[in-house]
């Protein structure tokens with residue numbers, strides 16, 4: 634049955650694992666570039682979603698939109714009403730350390746956040762929520778097999794993209810050990826806890842708060858292929 638935000642009636646048309654970029658056009662790019670036998674499963678609000686096969690394996694990819702309320706809605710509906718078991722966010726992030734360069738790939742062990750999402754939902758009052766270890770292990774094995782270096786650590790899930798005090802990231806990096814910033818994982822991990830499902834987050838560094846280097850909108854949509862390939866090749870159970 635359809636939900637308010639996903640028009641698909643037949644839940645068997647969604648794979649057990651969904652890759653979830655923030656940008657729906659990144660989802661479209663992944664479907665067009667990597668998947669075979671592609672079928673569009675959502676177009677409501679232009680939040681494009683697709684199911685296809687990758688090397689014979691059924692996989693879905695769908696945009697989450699930007700920010701925790703948005704991924705909160707889509708990931709909850711996928712977990713709760715479409716029987717999705719695992720969501721792997723594939724996003725862009727701003728580096729909090731000069732040890733990370735543009736295009737580096739980061740695997741989140743946990744997301745730290747000032748957000749009230751998990752508390753408001755009634756799932757946890759913690760400020761730091763973990764990714765699912767078994768999914769992270771599958772992603773690490775996939776990266777190793779592809780020969781792609783990944784950086785692992787805690788990331789910052791922020792409610793704010795444009796902070797008035799642009800230097801606050803230095804404190805967050807020091808106090809909480811956050812390597813980089815994005816805007817969705819904390820809510821995704823909270824929803825996985827709320828529904829007993831699995832979630833992980835792979836990020837590509839799109840800009841640096843330290844060096845002020847940045848990538849273009851088109852690069853963020855299409856050029857972050859290494860994290861896409863790690864996620865597509867990960868052997869996440871159930872297949």
Ligand SMILES: O=P(O)(O)O[C@H]1O[C@H](CO)[C@@H](O)[C@H]1O
Pocket residue numbers: 654655656698699700723724725726794814815816817853
């Ligand atoms: O590239 P995506 O996946 O959208 O991720 C990052 O980019 C957006 C901000 O530009 C936020 O959604 C942030 O989390």
Ligand SMILES: O=c1cc[nH]c(=O)[nH]1
Pocket residue numbers: 725726727728794814815816839840
């Ligand atoms: O949330 C984000 C994503 C990319 N770059 C940032 O600075 N913040």
